[in-house]
Amino acid sequence: MSAPATPPPALQEFKDNLRAAPRRILETAFRSGNPSTDRTRSTFIFSNVFLHLHSVRVHRWTLKWSTSMGLGIATTAGFLLTLITGILLMFYYKPYPDAAYQSIKDIHFVVPTGRFIRNIHRWAANVMVVTVILHMARTFYTASYRRPREFNWLIGMGLLAVTLGLSFTGYLLPWDQLAYWAITIGANIAQSPREVTDAIGITGWFDPGGMQKFLLLGSDTVGPEALIRFYLLHVMILPLALMALMSVHFWRIRKDGGLARPADADQRLGNAPGPVYPVFTQAPLKTYSLAAIVRGRTPAVGNGPENTVPSMPHLFYAELGVFMLTTLVCLALALIADAPLKELANPSIPENPAKAPWYFLGLQELVSFSAFVGGIGIPTLVLAGLGLIPYLDREEAGTGEWFGGPGGRKVVFQALVVGFAAALAIESFAIRFGWIREWYLAVPQFVVTVLNPGTILAAVYGFYSVWLVKRYKSTRAGALGLFTCFLCGFLVLTVIGTYFRGPNWVFYWSPGDWPRH
Numbered sequence: 249m250s251a252p253a254t255p256p257p258a259l260q261e262f263k264d265n266l267r268a269a270p271r272r273i274l275e276t277a278f279r280s281g282n283p284s285t286d287r288t289r290s291t292f293i294f295s296n297v298f299l300h301l302h303s304v305r306v307h308r309w310t311l312k313w314s315t316s317m318g319l320g321i322a323t324t325a326g327f328l329l330t331l332i333t334g335i336l337l338m339f340y341y342k343p344y345p346d347a348a349y350q351s352i353k354d355i356h357f358v359v360p361t362g363r364f365i366r367n368i369h370r371w372a373a374n375v376m377v378v379t380v381i382l383h384m385a386r387t388f389y390t391a392s393y394r395r396p397r398e399f400n401w402l403i404g405m406g407l408l409a410v411t412l413g414l415s416f417t418g419y420l421l422p423w424d425q426l427a428y429w430a431i432t433i434g435a436n437i438a439q440s441p442r443e444v445t446d447a448i449g450i451t452g453w454f455d456p457g458g459m460q461k462f463l464l465l466g467s468d469t470v471g472p473e474a475l476i477r478f479y480l481l482h483v484m485i486l487p488l489a490l491m492a493l494m495s496v497h498f499w500r501i502r503k504d505g506g507l508a509r510p511a512d513a514d515q516r517l518g519n520a521p522g523p524v525y526p527v528f529t530q531a532p533l534k535t536y537s538l539a540a541i542v543r544g545r546t547p548a549v550g551n552g553p554e555n556t557v558p559s560m561p562h563l564f565y566a567e568l569g570v571f572m573l574t575t576l577v578c579l580a581l582a583l584i585a586d587a588p589l590k591e592l593a594n595p596s597i598p599e600n601p602a603k604a605p606w607y608f609l610g611l612q613e614l615v616s617f618s619a620f621v622g623g624i625g626i627p628t629l630v631l632a633g634l635g636l637i638p639y640l641d642r643e644e645a646g647t648g649e650w651f652g653g654p655g656g657r658k659v660v661f662q663a664l665v666v667g668f669a670a671a672l673a674i675e676s677f678a679i680r681f682g683w684i685r686e687w688y689l690a691v692p693q694f695v696v697t698v699l700n701p702g703t704i705l706a707a708v709y710g711f712y713s714v715w716l717v718k719r720y721k722s723t724r725a726g727a728l729g730l731f732t733c734f735l736c737g738f739l740v741l742t743v744i745g746t747y748f749r750g751p752n753w754v755f756y757w758s759p760g761d762w763p764r765h
């Protein structure tokens with residue numbers, strides 16, 4: 249009879265457990281184990297709170313570089329970088345006019361790594377604006393806004409608006425001359441409906457412009473009330489709104505069946521090159537019975553997961569790559585160029601010219617013709633037009649394809665010519681010969697509001713796209729033309745506003761030509 253095994257002494261057991269603790273911590277954190285089989289790759293995703301918004305398998309079309317160019321992920325990376333660096337900046341920033349400027353100076357010159365973190369924050373915010381605009385253009389040109397993704401396009405527009413709002417509110421926080429006077433201009437734009445209510449003489453009892461300005465600033469001028477409002481919007485309300493919208497945006501991508509792809513994507517892809525992880529290599533752990541009768545096309549009965557690959561590792565490694573590249577670009581920019589900081593804000597000495605952030609300079613150019621048309625009229629038209637795209641274009645040809653739809657590349661190329669030519673011609677005319685107010689001093693403001701370079705440019709683009717709809721008998725062709733023209737106009741106006749406008753918004757070929765005093 250063999251002697252019973254003696255239990256290990258308690259001290260020995262304690263030592264073994266201590267040695268095994270790091271491995272066990274990992275095992276309990278990632279309960280699915282090493283993602284090396286079909287099943288563990290799936291459990292890796294749906295047992296992780298951050299990853300389970302993804303589906304466990306992804307279509308090979310989605311992974312093609314040209315499908316999304318990673319622009320949505322790059323935008324997400326830009327946001328996370330601004331979020332992390334923004335939280336770090338909050339340790340030192342003080343949102344009171346007499347302390348704000350000094351606290352930014354401290355961050356820039358005194359706090360260890362403060363300048364680097366501030367630079368990353370500024371650059372990541374800029375990168376985010378660029379990538380979100382490119383991402384919107386990508387989803388538009390691949391007609392990915394069509395059924396069932398219409399509402400996600402609208403959520404995207406909300407994301408665009410909140411992204412620009414975050415940037416605008418952040419602009420005031422350093423409380424330097426640039427910030428102070430750019431926000432003063434922004435507030436005057438908010439007040440610009442007065443241009444119309446004054447013209448028809450109703451401002452005394454109906455003043456939406458004045459109300460908008462007061463809501464924005466909490467006062468008649470940019471002061472402590474405005475700073476605390478902008479601060480709260482910048483660090484709390486808008487980031488929360490962005491995170492909520494992003495969650496819905498991502499969740500809907502999943503519910504809409506992943507990214508849009510052409511109907512014949514499977515034929516076009518052909519057989520997968522190289523080895524693909526095998527599907528259904530293990531017997532199922534559970535069995536299912538048909539528990540409900542489901543409406544619609546949801547259960548993919550009879551459809552195998554052909555032409556899909558596990559998200560882990562294919563999709564996640566691609567996403568990780570885009571994250572790392574975006575971070576690298578932001579870090580490099582932060583090392584090369586400093587975020588600007590001018591002198592302390594001085595309400596009695598206007599900055600001239602006071603320029604908004606670069607992506608609002610196209611608007612500022614339009615505002616110089618008419619505050620109401622440039623600041624409210626045209627932006628509202630553009631937003632309404634963009635929002636309606638998926639509901640007006642109900643066609644199917646070309647979904648998921650670059651420049652898909654009737655006319656395709658030819659329309660886009662022609663629209664590039666029309667878009668650039670019209671914007672350059674109208675701007676050159678206005679710069680060279682002036683506009684109605686310079687010709688007839690006494691002309692009523694209402695006439696200038698209705699007839700100015702901005703409204704004429706919008707009308708040219710509008711008529712051109714209606715012509716395209718008729719010519720190709722297709723709403724998509726009209727949308728391709730209008731969207732491309734809109735991008736051209738945005739580019740031309742932004743470049744003129746950024747590089748060729750000086751004091752009093754006069755045109756100069758170079759800042760070297762600006763008057764000295």
Ligand code: HEM
Pocket residue numbers: 316317318319320321322323324380383384387392393397400401402403404405407408411494497501506507508
């Ligand atoms: C903060 C801003 C935004 C973030 C973080 C974001 C993120 C993403 C991501 C990660 C995807 C998956 C595909 C990809 O990476 O491109 C996506 C898809 C999509 N986004 Fe966005 N997005 C934003 C803004 C927008 C805007 C402004 C629009 C349009 C107005 C938009 C419309 C769409 C649509 C329609 C899809 C589905 C595309 C498809 O099925 O191919 N998004 N977004």
